[in-house]
Amino acid sequence: MTGQATRQEAAQRALAGLPPSAAVWCSGLHKRYRRRTAVDGVSFTVERGEVMGLLGPNGAGKTSVIKMLLGLVRPDAGEVLLLGRPARDPYARARVGYLPELFRYQPWLTAAEVLALHVRLAGVAVPAGERQEGLAAVGLGDRAGDRVGGFSKGMQQRLGLAVALVARPELVILDEPTSALDPLGRADVRDLLLSLKARGVAVLLNSHLIGEVERVCDRVVILDKGRVAAAGTLPELLGQRELRLRLDRVGPEARARLAAAGRLTRGGDAYTVTLPAELDDAAVPDLVADLVGLGVRVHAVEPGRISLEERLLDILRTGPSEERS
Numbered sequence: 353m354t355g356q357a358t359r360q361e362a363a364q365r366a367l368a369g370l371p372p373s374a375a376v377w378c379s380g381l382h383k384r385y386r387r388r389t390a391v392d393g394v395s396f397t398v399e400r401g402e403v404m405g406l407l408g409p410n411g412a413g414k415t416s417v418i419k420m421l422l423g424l425v426r427p428d429a430g431e432v433l434l435l436g437r438p439a440r441d442p443y444a445r446a447r448v449g450y451l452p453e454l455f456r457y458q459p460w461l462t463a464a465e466v467l468a469l470h471v472r473l474a475g476v477a478v479p480a481g482e483r484q485e486g487l488a489a490v491g492l493g494d495r496a497g498d499r500v501g502g503f504s505k506g507m508q509q510r511l512g513l514a515v516a517l518v519a520r521p522e523l524v525i526l527d528e529p530t531s532a533l534d535p536l537g538r539a540d541v542r543d544l545l546l547s548l549k550a551r552g553v554a555v556l557l558n559s560h561l562i563g564e565v566e567r568v569c570d571r572v573v574i575l576d577k578g579r580v581a582a583a584g585t586l587p588e589l590l591g592q593r594e595l596r597l598r599l600d601r602v603g604p605e606a607r608a609r610l611a612a613a614g615r616l617t618r619g620g621d622a623y624t625v626t627l628p629a630e631l632d633d634a635a636v637p638d639l640v641a642d643l644v645g646l647g648v649r650v651h652a653v654e655p656g657r658i659s660l661e662e663r664l665l666d667i668l669r670t671g672p673s674e675e676r677s
């Protein structure tokens with residue numbers, strides 16, 4: 353045995369003793385295309401078994417980041433590790449499933465042949481029965497023997513999902529996986545993502561469908577103009593709660609009490625108080641009791657939480673603030 357092989361084995365043994373590394377780790381990614389900066393210092397982590405959403409407006413740099421993660425585009429600066437390895441490492445490659453934003457599969461092959469080809473490329477032994485189950489999971493169970501050239505765009509995207517999942521990946525990167533899908537297809541993808549999460553597979557999901565992201569993602573990174581504008585778990589990002597009240601006979605003291613509870617806006621008799629995230633459960637009944645004590649007539653009290661869409665628009669319009677990580 354050569355000295356180099358011995359050293360490699362020793363390094364592998366040392367690595368095997370370490371806790372599992374993050375599914376995705378990237379730090380300081382930069383990319384310029386000619387004079388345009390597409391990605392400007394992006395860093396984030398996707399933990400094992402976590403579903404992370406990548407959100408942001410057109411041209412924010414989402415696809416550029418994904419391509420750098422996968423080693424398809426070379427960053428000008430920054431580092432990437434997938435499953436603890438460089439993206440081009442064959443170990444990582446075989447364990448990462450990818451659905452590109454612009455997908456196209458060999459039109460002369462059948463759906464079953466496309467899956468068989470990708471399994472061979474990944475170097476994983478997946479029996480034909482399991483490949484057929486993969487097609488069924490994306491709604492193509494009865495089209496396995498049909499040529500891809502005759503597939504609709506949505507069917508090709510479904511096939512792309514099956515390709516991304518067929519080699520039993522530990523990490524799946526999906527770039528707008530539902531862009532060509534009908535509402536039923538989108539619901540299928542949601543179920544698929546939830547079943548991946550249940551199996552401990554990490555997912556990085558780039559989608560403009562905010563409701564989809566809100567339903568399945570544990571954490572979200574929001575990109576804007578090539579930078580991370582906000583990042584965090586959904587409760588962290590949506591932390592603020594709103595309280596909508598319909599009130600009359602609101603005097604200066606009552607107004608001050610409302611303003612002390614949180615950011616106050618008013619339209620006629622409708623008052624909205626944006627409450628801090630860490631408020632305890634007694635805060636709302638206490639507020640209402642105080643208002644009544646100050647002579648206010650309380651017609652309605654309606655609690656609410658802002659949606660991810662509202663939060664995203666707020667972040668993109670006002671820019672990142674210090675409260676966000």
Ligand SMILES: Nc1ncnc2c1ncn2[C@@H]1O[C@H](COP(=O)(O)OP(=O)(O)OP(=O)(O)O)[C@@H](O)[C@H]1O
Nearest residue numbers: 385388389390408409410411412413414415416417
């Ligand atoms: N190959 C390329 N050559 C030149 N510019 C590019 C290239 N790829 C991306 N860009 C530019 O980089 C910026 C980010 O593009 P990117 O595709 O990463 O954005 P995105 O957030 O994925 O957008 P969308 O939501 O529209 O898909 C854009 O200004 C785009 O024009």
